[in-house]
Every structure is written in structure tokens, then in C-alpha cells.
Amino acid sequence: MKDKRKDLLIAYAFGDLTEEEMAAFEANDAERAELDRLARLRGDLKHLNSVPECQLSVERVRDAILQREIRQRRDWKPWIVAMPAAAALALLAFFATRPGDAPVAPNANPIVVESAEQKPFVVRSEPDLVTSPPITDADVVQLVGITLSALGARPVSTDEPVRVASLERKSPTVPRRRTTPTAVAIRSESKKESTHDRTTPVAAPTTQPQPIEPIVMISNDEDKTTGARRANEVETSNDVVIGG
Amino acid sequence: MLLSAVSLGLVLAGDPVQLSPEEQRAWDRIGQSCVVLQSGGFPTGTAILLDRSGHFMAHRSVVLSDRVEATLRSGKKVSLRLIFTDEPTQLSLLAADKWDEPGMAPVTVTDGAGLVGRPMLAALPTGPVRGEFVSTDRVGVVQPSKRYVPLSEIRFETPGQRFGGAMVFGFDGRLAGVLSATLKETSGEADLSIGRPLTAGTIDDIARAQASRFGPSSMTVGYSLGPEILIRVVEGFRSPSQRPIHPSIGCFFKDILGVGIQIEVVMPNSPAAVGGMQVGDVIVKAGDQTINTSQDLAVFLFRQKPGTSITLLARRNGMGITLPIVVGRAD
Numbered sequence: 159m160k161d162k163r164k165d166l167l168i169a170y171a172f173g174d175l176t177e178e179e180m181a182a183f184e185a186n187d188a189e190r191a192e193l194d195r196l197a198r199l200r201g202d203l204k205h206l207n208s209v210p211e212c213q214l215s216v217e218r219v220r221d222a223i224l225q226r227e228i229r230q231r232r233d234w235k236p237w238i239v240a241m242p243a244a245a246a247l248a249l250l251a252f253f254a255t256r257p258g259d260a261p262v263a264p265n266a267n268p269i270v271v272e273s274a275e276q277k278p279f280v281v282r283s284e285p286d287l288v289t290s291p292p293i294t295d296a297d298v299v300q301l302v303g304i305t306l307s308a309l310g311a312r313p314v315s316t317d318e319p320v321r322v323a324s325l326e327r328k329s330p331t332v333p334r335r336r337t338t339p340t341a342v343a344i345r346s347e348s349k350k351e352s353t354h355d356r357t358t359p360v361a362a363p364t365t366q367p368q369p370i371e372p373i374v375m376i377s378n379d380e381d382k383t384t385g386a387r388r389a390n391e392v393e394t395s396n397d398v399v400i401g402g
Numbered sequence: 403m404l405l406s407a408v409s410l411g412l413v414l415a416g417d418p419v420q421l422s423p424e425e426q427r428a429w430d431r432i433g434q435s436c437v438v439l440q441s442g443g444f445p446t447g448t449a450i451l452l453d454r455s456g457h458f459m460a461h462r463s464v465v466l467s468d469r470v471e472a473t474l475r476s477g478k479k480v481s482l483r484l485i486f487t488d489e490p491t492q493l494s495l496l497a498a499d500k501w502d503e504p505g506m507a508p509v510t511v512t513d514g515a516g517l518v519g520r521p522m523l524a525a526l527p528t529g530p531v532r533g534e535f536v537s538t539d540r541v542g543v544v545q546p547s548k549r550y551v552p553l554s555e556i557r558f559e560t561p562g563q564r565f566g567g568a569m570v571f572g573f574d575g576r577l578a579g580v581l582s583a584t585l586k587e588t589s590g591e592a593d594l595s596i597g598r599p600l601t602a603g604t605i606d607d608i609a610r611a612q613a614s615r616f617g618p619s620s621m622t623v624g625y626s627l628g629p630e631i632l633i634r635v636v637e638g639f640r641s642p643s644q645r646p647i648h649p650s651i652g653c654f655f656k657d658i659l660g661v662g663i664q665i666e667v668v669m670p671n672s673p674a675a676v677g678g679m680q681v682g683d684v685i686v687k688a689g690d691q692t693i694n695t696s697q698d699l700a701v702f703l704f705r706q707k708p709g710t711s712i713t714l715l716a717r718r719n720g721m722g723i724t725l726p727i728v729v730g731r732a733d
Contacts, residue, residue: 373697374542374553374625376583385463385564389542389583389625395657395696399666401548402653402703 431575456501461567533558579626
């Protein structure tokens with residue numbers, strides 16, 4: 159039931175509803191309240207543009223863990239090789255500098271092989287959100303289930319680029335694009351705001367996944383009913399051979 | 403003969419579909435360049451007048467033989483012969499044996515600007531079908547040639563008859579596409595004419611069903627040839643050679659996840675082979691344009707003119723190489 163409601167919200171936001179569905183949707187008090195809530199949320203998000211975003215994200219934690227793991231794996235092998243090598247070198251130096259039958263005394267100074275220091279992952283303190291309501295990414299995802307861009311929200315300014323990939327809306331499988339005035343209005347508003355108000359890019363354009371239109375594959379078979387060729391759409395261009 | 407007269411009457415005299423005044427005006431404009439093709443006395447589709455010399459264009463699927471009969475708006479019949487079919491688009495050029503019809507006007511082709519979200523009319527032998535343009539920049543790949551074709555996506559009210567190859571017009575009367583394929587037939591009643599012999603009663607049934615089924619509940623998603631390629635074909639048919647020219651460098655490529663756009667096949671002695679392209683090359687740039695997907699490369703190559711020189715930047719064995727290629731033409 160909740161998923162269905164989310165689907166309706168998404169379809170409404172993207173203009174995928176018919177006029178009748180849209181009217182029925184807007185006539186529902188609960189849905190209208192939810193829409194008002196989203197509108198307020200969108201307004202709240204606008205106030206966040208000057209506040210640095212929390213730097214802690216799933217991606218950063220994951221990257222930090224991976225980096226530590228890679229360094230550890232890289233470092234333990236030289237350690238094992240360096241230990242006996244250093245010991246042999248010390249013994250050689252000992253015998254070379256102290257010839258004779260003097261007893262070999264145990265080395266009072268332990269041999270230390272330094273390894274790369276593991277820099278701890280430092281999480282920056284969360285900024286004091288005095289002027290803004292405490293809205294987290296998780297709240298947005300849970301409440302809305304769609305991207306910030308779909309709501310028309312622009313990216314918040316940060317002092318370091320942080321990807322918010324977890325907020326990206328999954329590509330819907332059911333709704334197909336249908337250009338309606340509502341959808342056009344949402345898209346154009348989103349585009350306009352992001353153009354005028356952006357202060358710092360959230361992520362480099364090359365790192366953002368670009369939406370790719372499905373490819374229309376036209377087969378050689380004729381549809382007996384329509385008399386036209388059969389077509390199907392493939393969501394990804396991977397493994398689609400094209401001649402040129 | 404009787405059948406022809408009946409179908410002709412449906413198309414030209416008494417339109418069974420309740421059209422709005424705007425739609426009726428558009429349909430009247432379309433009628434100035436549109437004729438109904440017939441084969442063996444049965445209507446098979448529509449064709450459009452390309453020039454004042456009596457050359458017509460129709461989709462190959464509605465041209466059932468090398469010589470077909472066409473019925474004009476005035477009721478006059480002319481005989482058309484098939485001259486040439488453009489393989490990538492399946493559009494056929496036909497010519498009238500004798501042509502002297504000053505009342506008919508050659509069609510003009512829209513450039514596609516402002517079509518999205520606009521209504522359209524598809525011309526069928528029994529009358530118009532309404533719809534709207536959803537997109538004019540869809541990427542199509544035609545099998546088995548695997549050739550890239552720019553498409554327009556159209557949603558239209560499902561007619562009660564075959565409509566493949568229908569000419570698609572904007573309300574300004576300009577040609578905007580030729581219906582090539584359909585995604586899905588949403589109406590379970592659309593096979594009204596399938597398997598039934600066409601008689602005067604059958605055609606009347608189709609017309610009534612078509613009129614009663616207009617509405618948003620029965621929509622079909624179709625793909626028509628986009629304006630870009632349509633203009634190319636029409637200009638080619640109107641040229642002295644009467645042949646559209648499609649650029650080609652003679653290679654096949656595809657996206658490979660984590661690798662890029664990789665060359666799969668290089669045709670022997672093709673411009674690509676002459677330019678040094680090899681299987682396994684990964685194309686990263688074409689001219690000044692960065693290539694991120696195979697669609698990018700397909701569109702780039704589609705928009706080149708034969709005889710022009712292009713430079714592709716490729717990656718081969720970890721090294722960057724440039725491939726100077728002279729664009730050829732697909733035959």
C-alpha cells in the first residue's frame with residue numbers, strides 16, 4: 159500500500175498520471191496533505207544552500223574502509239620481508255665492528271621497522287543547523303522516495319564535493335514518459351533553479367550518471383494486427399550492436 | 403469496383419470520424435497531397451505527392467506490387483509504378499504514368515521543431531487517426547541491418563485496421579513521419595479487419611468502430627521515421643539521381659560495460675578499414691565530440707556527409723591513436 163502510494167507520488171511528480179488520475183489524486187485529502195508537506199520540504203531545502211552538508215555518507219565511509227584495507231594488505235608483506243633482512247643486517251654489522259671472541263650480547267635496542275602510518279578517517283563535525291530545520295537525507299528518501307532534483311531542489315553548497323548518489327531515483331520500469339504540462343513545469347522549474355542558484359557543484363558532471371534514453375529495437379517481424387514492424391525498447395545500450 | 407467506390411467514398415466524401423473544426427482543416431490540407439493506394443481493388447495504404455511531376459512516396463509495406471493504383475481526392479485514378487525502395491527506411495519512390503493534376507500540392511516536410519506534445523493525424527485509407535508526438539529524438543536500431551535510425555515516438559488512438567506505413571502529419575499539413583513500428587497493441591479489438599474479407603459492409607464496420615473507439619482508453623505507441631531522416635529521403639527522391647544518400651564508414655560497434663564503445667566489426671575495404679580502424683579499438687572521441695555511448699557515435703556518424711573527412715580518437719592496447727576516415731555512403 160505504501161509502495162503504491164509512493165508510485166502515485168512519483169507518477170504525479172513526473173506527470174505520468176492522466177488528467178483523471180491527477181484530479182482524483184489531488185482530491186484526496188491525505189495526498190494533498192502529503193503534497194503540501196513535500197512543498198514545504200522543498201522550501202526548507204532551499205534554505206540549506208548556504209549550509210555545508212554533512213560530510214558523512216555511506217560512500218565516504220565505504221571508501222575509507224576500503225582504503226584502510228588496501229593499505230594494510232599492501233603493508234604487511236614488506237614487514238615480513240624487512241624483519242629478517244634488518245636482523246641479518248644488524249648481525250652483520252655487529253660482527254664486522256666487533257671482531258674477536260667477545261660474547262655476543264643481546265641487542266639492547268630493539269629493531270624498529272617503520273610502516274606507513276594509518277591515518278584515521280576523520281569525520282567532520284556536523285554543522286550547527288541553527289537557521290535550518292534538521293532534515294536528513296534519509297528523511298527525504300523515506301518521505302519522498304524520489305530525487306531532490308525531481309522536487310526542484312538545488313544542490314547545497316559544500317566545501318568538498320560529495321556525491322548524493324543514494325538519493326538518485328531508481329529508473330522506473332512501469333511509467334513511460336508522457337509529456338504533460340505538469341511534467342514540463344516540474345522539469346523546467348528544476349532546471350531553471352539549478353541554473354540560477356547553484357553556488358558550488360555537488361559533483362563533477364562527468365561523475366553523474368547521465369540518463370540514457372532506451373533504444374528502440376525494430377525487428378524484421380511484422381505485427382499481424384497493426385501491419386507495422388514490432389518494436390521493443392531496451393533500457394541499456396550495452397551489447398547492442400549498431401552499424402555506422 | 404464497387405468496393406473501390408465504397409472505400410473511396412469513405413475517404414474522400416463522407417468522413418465517418420467526428421473531427422473538430424481544427425482537425426477537419428488539417429485533414430483538408432493533408433488531402434491536397436495524399437492519395438489512397440489500392441491493389442487488386444483493395445485499399446492498402448496512403449502515399450504522398452513529392453513534386454509536380456507526379457512522383458509519390460509510400461512505405462514499402464503498402465506497395466504490394468511494382469504497379470499499383472492510386473485514387474486522388476477528386477476520385478480520379480492514376481497508375482503508379484515502383485521506381486526505387488530505400489532499404490534503411492523502407493520508403494518507396496513511385497511515379498505516375500501521366501500526371502496533370504494542378505489541384506494537388508506537393509508535400510512539405512516539417513523540421514520537427516515544436517512537435518513534441520502536439521497533436522497529429524495519421525492518414526489511413528479509411529480516414530484520419532488522431533494522436534500526439536511524445537518525442538522526436540528516439541534512437542532506433544533497425545534489424546537485421548543494425549542501422550541507426552532517428553525515430554519519433556507517437557501515441558495514437560488505435561484504429562480498427564492495419565496502419566503500418568501510415569503517413570503522419572502535423573496539424574499544419576506538413577509531413578512529420580511515416581509509421582514504421584509499433585511497441586504494443588493495446589486494443590483487443592484492433593483485429594476487426596484481420597482475417598475478414600473486405601466488403602462494403604466490412605469497411606463500414608471499420609469506420610464505425612474507428613469512430614466509436616476514439617478516446618484515451620485505447621492508445622498505441624508507435625514509432626515513425628523522424629523528421630531528420632525523412633527530410634534526407636525526400637530530398638534524395640527529389641534529386642536527379644532519385645536516391646537518398648546515407649553516410650557510412652563500414653563498421654559495427656557496441657557499448658561494453660567498463661570498456662567503452664568498442665569496434666566489433668570492420669567491413670573489408672570500407673572507409674573505416676582504409677582509415678586504419680581495427681576490431682577492438684575503443685572510440686573515445688569523434689571530431690570534437692566526446693563519445694560516451696554507442697548512441698553518441700551512431701548519431702555523430704548519421705549526421706556526416708559522404709566525402710567529408712572525420713577524425714576518430716581511439717584507444718588501442720592502452721595507447722591513443724587517431725583514425726582519419728573519409729565518410730562513405732551506404733548502398
